[in-house]
Amino acid sequence: MSTASNRQQTLLRKLNQKKYRYKERLFLMEGARAVQQVIANKAIQIQVLFFDKSQRYWEQSDWKTEVDQFETATLSQELFMEVSDTDTPQGVLALCEMPSEVTAEKLAAQSGLTVALDGLQDPGNLGTIIRTAGWFGISGIISGKGTVDMFHPKVVRGTAGATGTIPFMNGELSEVFTVLEAEDWQVFLLDSGAQSQPLHQISSIKKGVIVVGNEGHGLRDELKTANRSSVRIPSPVGQRNVESLNAAIAASIALYDLSGKT
Structure with missing residues (x-):
């Protein structure tokens, strides 16, 4: 097996920066199980598999098919540590290869559930939401202003191989919601406020958007319009000892609850 070229080594170093990921339309997926899941999903095109020369994964029997199927190269242990997350x-x-975004119009033509992210900043939260969304087979993910890059290494790692399996787009949420609402999509704003409707009271949904806000500041006020429903996850014990749920946990509960109502 050949050693990664100087060009490849330079590229791997650059892809830890968002501007280079989008310039090259490439990103990195790390870890044996995650990479094998991506290969199995067949939703993402892999250009090259890189192996840490010191660990010699390519010699393991369960990697033989992958080694024969893709271009491969080795990295020194030092370089692998440098580019690893x-x-x-x-x-x-x-x-x-980074998959192409879909348009708001294409999302609007679907049905079921979509997740929208309003300034979600923690990569671990976003990775978990994508992984959970993949489990429930949602229609799409909309990444709004201020949301962490979906192809950030920590986000990709958190998806456990679900990256690329869900149609996605980046855009201003107010504009995207206008397109969706014109096609009878209901927008549900996850909001822990007392005036919000308990999630379990929603009876059925044909086309629904679950909106998850920023971890510290919640949802922007401009998204809270009269035609949109604010929903909350009530605590079963009444008196709560914490202010709110983690954003990814709240999104997961909402997906579980509402996916059974579509």
Whole structure:
């Protein structure tokens, strides 16, 4: 197996920066199980598999098919640690092509559930939401202003291989919602306020958008219009000892509850 070229090594270093990911339309997927899941999903095109030379994953029997199927190269342990997003990386890294975004009009033509993110900043939260959305088979993900990049290494790692399996777009949420609402989509704003409707009171949904806000500041006021429903996840014990749920946990509960009503 050949060593990664100087050009490849330079590219891997650059892809930790968002501007280079979007310039090259490439991102990195790290970890044996995540990479194998991406291969199995067949939703993402892999250009090259890189292996940590010291770990020699390519010699393991369960990687033989992948080694024969893709272009492969090795990295020194030092370089693998440099481009890795973890302190103790597994010795497999996939260079992947970034999938194309869908349009608001294409999302509007679907049905079921879509998740919209309003300034969500924690990569771990976004990765978990994408992973959960993949489990429930939602129609799409809309990444609004201020939301962390969907192809940030920590986000990609958190999806556990679900990256690319869900149609997605970046855009101003108010504008996207206008397109969706014209096609009878209902917008549900996750809001812990006392005036919000308990989630379990929603009886049925044909086309619904679950909107998750910023971890610290919640949803922007401009999204809270009269034709949109603010919904909350009530605590079963009444008196709560914490102010609110984690954003990813709240989104997961909402997906579980509403997916059974579509």
